[in-house]
Amino acid sequence: MYDWLLFLHLISAFLLAVTVVIYSAVAIGVTTPGRTRFVADRCWDVGGLGTLIFGIWLALNLDQYDFFDGWILGALVLWFIATGLGQTIQRRVNAPDGTGDDARALASMHWIRTIVIIGLLVLMIWKPGA
């Protein structure tokens, strides 16, 4: 059970990485073709939901982790920050009246999201306080 939950949690995290990589290309000025951003956005939606659901399930499934461990609560906070940034980026990128200033702000938001996702990975690996 633990193995499969970890697999699904990891696959979800990789979907988030797909979004981060594709939007990094957009942030450095690459014009992405047609459906690429659509795929990136769906990866973000599914990956975000998957990491949360399977992550909480994993925490409840293993006796050595408690839902209220500091690193799990920290991960939840980072997850909500990343999700908020991701949803804002999606909404503003897909808005038809985007301006140059918007593009710079969106790129900044994307890089902050990227740092948050890397922070999540750090928490998942080091598990401080576990």
Add this chain to the structure above:
Amino acid sequence: MSLLAAIRPDDWNLALFVHILGAMLLVGSLVLVAMALAERDIRLGYRSLLFGVLPGWIVMRGGAEWIAEKEKVNDLDPVPSWVDVGYSVSDPMLLLIIIATVCAGIAARRQQRGGALRGTALALAGIMLVACAVAIWAMSTKPT
């Protein structure tokens, strides 16, 4: 083994972090390559292979060797099958990356909008994505 992974020693963490970060760059770039080539943006596909997939593979593979050395999994007899799966997936993948990059590079240089070279690179990207999914499954479920 999975429970051991959950309580691994702290000095394995950096190697694991590097390994996973490289793998994430590799998979994310492979999806970008597949999307770009499917949409006939060969130049983007080629650049993603060169500046995303190849560096991602190097970081992932370097991290893998680093953590394998720390865990001393290669000294075990027999070597765990999930380690074998990792090597069997990652090592041939370098060859596929090189072939796909050369194909996409030539197609981009010729300004082709389609053709066999783009199709080959796209098919290889698809194969590599499936191989990555198998490797992630093996690394997380650690089948004996």
